Amino acid sequence: MSAAGQTAITGIGQTAYTKESGRTVMSLCAEASAQAIADAGLEPGDIDGLVSFTMDTNSDHDLQTALGLPMVRYTAKAPFGGEGAYATFQLAAAAIESGQANNVLIFRAFNERSESRFGQPSYNAGSMRGFHKSLGLVTPGQVYALWHKPFLDARGMTNEDLGLLVVQMRAWAANNPAAWFYGRPITLEDHQRSRWIVEPVLRLYDFCQETDGGVAFVVSRLDKARASGRPVVRVLGVQQCWPLGETMMYNYYKQDLVFPEDTVRVAEALWEQTGLSPAEIDVSTIYDNFSSSIPISYEGYGLCGRGEVGDAIRAGELGPGGSTPVNTNGGLIGEAYLHGLNNAAECVRQMRGTSPNQIAEAKIALCAGRQCGMVLARE
Amino acid sequence: MQAKRDQDFFWEGIDRGELLAQKCDACATLRHPPAARCAACGSDEWSAVPLSGEGRILAFIDSVHPSRRDENSRCVCLVDLPEGLRMVSSLIDPENAVNGAAVRFEIADYDGQMLPLIRTVEAGQ
Numbered sequence: 001m002s003a004a005g006q007t008a009i010t011g012i013g014q015t016a017y018t019k020e021s022g023r024t025v026m027s028l029c030a031e032a033s034a035q036a037i038a039d040a041g042l043e044p045g046d047i048d049g050l051v052s053f054t055m056d057t058n059s060d061h062d063l064q065t066a067l068g069l070p071m072v073r074y075t076a077k078a079p080f081g082g083e084g085a086y087a088t089f090q091l092a093a094a095a096i097e098s099g100q101a102n103n104v105l106i107f108r109a110f111n112e113r114s115e116s117r118f119g120q121p122s123y124n125a126g127s128m129r130g131f132h133k134s135l136g137l138v139t140p141g142q143v144y145a146l147w148h149k150p151f152l153d154a155r156g157m158t159n160e161d162l163g164l165l166v167v168q169m170r171a172w173a174a175n176n177p178a179a180w181f182y183g184r185p186i187t188l189e190d191h192q193r194s195r196w197i198v199e200p201v202l203r204l205y206d207f208c209q210e211t212d213g214g215v216a217f218v219v220s221r222l223d224k225a226r227a228s229g230r231p232v233v234r235v236l237g238v239q240q241c242w243p244l245g246e247t248m249m250y251n252y253y254k255q256d257l258v259f260p261e262d263t264v265r266v267a268e269a270l271w272e273q274t275g276l277s278p279a280e281i282d283v284s285t286i287y288d289n290f291s292s293s294i295p296i297s298y299e300g301y302g303l304c305g306r307g308e309v310g311d312a313i314r315a316g317e318l319g320p321g322g323s324t325p326v327n328t329n330g331g332l333i334g335e336a337y338l339h340g341l342n343n344a345a346e347c348v349r350q351m352r353g354t355s356p357n358q359i360a361e362a363k364i365a366l367c368a369g370r371q372c373g374m375v376l377a378r379e
Numbered sequence: 380m381q382a383k384r385d386q387d388f389f390w391e392g393i394d395r396g397e398l399l400a401q402k403c404d405a406c407a408t409l410r411h412p413p414a415a416r417c418a419a420c421g422s423d424e425w426s427a428v429p430l431s432g433e434g435r436i437l438a439f440i441d442s443v444h445p446s447r448r449d450e451n452s453r454c455v456c457l458v459d460l461p462e463g464l465r466m467v468s469s470l471i472d473p474e475n476a477v478n479g480a481a482v483r484f485e486i487a488d489y490d491g492q493m494l495p496l497i498r499t500v501e502a503g504q
């Protein structure tokens with residue numbers, strides 16, 4: 001177990017979130033990054049580490065050149081994509097706490113909507129036979145819906161329950177000017193009228209918003225951040241867990257598909273690392289590539305008791321006025337799909353007191369992914 | 380010569396009309412999807428063994444190919460096998476899809492490829 005807690009997120013930056021940026025991915029990446037560096041009150045010469053995840057296509061060298069970073073001494077990539085997005089903060093903390101870097105830039109940018117959509121079919125007639133695509137799982141929506149269905153069945157949840165959840169996410173988004181669905185709240189009836197994409201699990205409004213854009217963070221030494229006189233958001237804990245048997249995407253082969261072992265183990269490790277409990281979390285973001293991802297993580301992180309997530313959703317506990325506010329930016333469903341990192345930016349805003357949906361007196365934020373999670377604290 | 384992929388035996392079996400899985404030569408653990416080594420004991424010696432071809436539907440979804448929306452959808456299922464394995468398949472008779480339904484594998488052509496599909500088995504059959 002790492003002795004984390006000695007780093008702070010000192011800067012955040014994000015481009016506009018659009019459906020067609022008309023720009024190169026690197027220009028988006030550099031814009032978000034430059035914004036994060038300026039937000040931290042730093043200069044390019046202060047950045048000595050670069051971290052992203054393996055699905056990001058921006059080269060460290062090209063970004064260094066675009067930003068004019070005089071010397072990079074540390075680079076790392078967290079595995080895969082969004083569900084492990086917050087592992088980047090663990091890699092940054094590992095570098096800083098071991099003295100290998102002072103200020104690490106975390107970045108993610110893509111033209112995910114206009115150039116390389118994840119939601120497009122990855123299989124067509126004549127492709128090589130395999131165990132999933134050949135049998136009809138050709139889009140992420142189908143892949144995840146089949147994996148999440150046993151959990152939803154076990155909890156007695158239907159697409160209407162997911163609709164009640166999406167209504168809450170969209171209520172947050174409606175009040176966030178950066179959100180794709182700014183000013184566009186929906187009712188349960190609107191949700192239930194949106195067309196089936198993967199019946200009987202996911203309708204159109206259950207999907208995240210494929211987006212062009214970039215987001216970036218600066219992670220710094222806690223002592224330096226405190227001495228700067230600027231807002232300090234401390235990384236109290238950050239963990240990743242990959243239990244044997246849990247699989248990316250096609251997570252079908254462990255015996256018990258209802259118990260989210262990876263998420264539960266991340267949560268346990270976070271509480272051990274921070275000395276906190278779920279009851280002390282003031283505000284959360286949960287990785288929501290699909291609406292059906294939220295209930296599993298909400299329960300997995302212990303934001304309700306086991307088996308109680310359906311009741312929490314039906315009581316409106318995740319939306320405005322609820323007891324466990326989740327995705328106050330609107331999440332990936334309501335704000336934008338920046339592969340999970342825009343949810344981390346919202347956690348930082350909540351700890352700074354600058355969210356458009358600010359939770360009063362919020363001092364502890366949980367940034368929850370499936371195989372990784374992070375706890376932030378306001379100082 | 381290109382090395383065989385770990386899953387080639389499965390598709391060679393399908394082309395002969397057989398549904399196969401890897402069985403560890405050292406500890407007899409079955410595995411699917413195919414893997415290079417046995418996670419239970421570490422052995423990389425294995426044999427392909429035939430499965431019973433029986434199973435039960437654990438969950439299912441309706442899958443529409445997004446760029447071929449006018450074609451029939453497919454009912455994609457998670458299937459629990461009596462051997463303790465789980466497979467993804469698609470149901471030939473989707474009107475009978477229900478969780479817990481007994482199914483039998485049927486190797487059949489779909490879109491020009493031989494695939495391990497499933498069909499529900501009526502009670503008592």
Ligand SMILES: [Zn+2]
Pocket residue numbers: 403404405406407408417418419420421422
């Ligand atoms: Zn073995």
